[in-house]
Amino acid sequence: MTPVRVVLLLALTSSILNASANVGITCLMCKTGLARINAIVQSNPGLMAQMGDTVSQGCDQIPDELQRKACRATLDDHFPLFLQKQWGTSPEDFCKSMRYC
Structure with missing residues (x-):
C-alpha cells in the first residue's frame, strides 16, 4: 500500500470510528x-x-x-513548495477554518 493510501486510510478510519461513537471531531482531535x-x-x-502527482492529475x-x-x-x-507553505499554517488555524475549533 502506498504512503498516500495509508494516510488517507488512517484519516478515513478515524472519521468512521468517531462517527460511529457519536463523538464527532473535537478541536483537540x-x-x-x-x-x-x-x-x-x-518527513x-x-x-x-506522490501527492503532487495525484493532485496534478486534476489538470x-x-x-x-x-x-x-x-x-x-x-x-x-x-x-511540494505549496504543501510546505500550507502545512506551515498551524493545525489550530486549519481546524478553525474547518470550524472544529
Whole structure:
C-alpha cells in the first residue's frame, strides 16, 4: 500500500470510528491529527511527490491542451513548495477554518 493510501486510510478510519461513537471531531482531535499528518508528510519527501502527482492529475479535466500541460507542469514543479507553505499554517488555524475549533 502506498504512503498516500495509508494516510488517507488512517484519516478515513478515524472519521468512521468517531462517527460511529457519536463523538464527532473535537478541536483537540483535529489539531492532534493534523499535527501528526504534518509530521509524516514533512518527513517523507517521496510522499509529497506522490501527492503532487495525484493532485496534478486534476489538470486532465482542462479542455485546452496548452493550459492542461501548463497546469500539470506547475503542480509537478511547485506542489511540494505549496504543501510546505500550507502545512506551515498551524493545525489550530486549519481546524478553525474547518470550524472544529
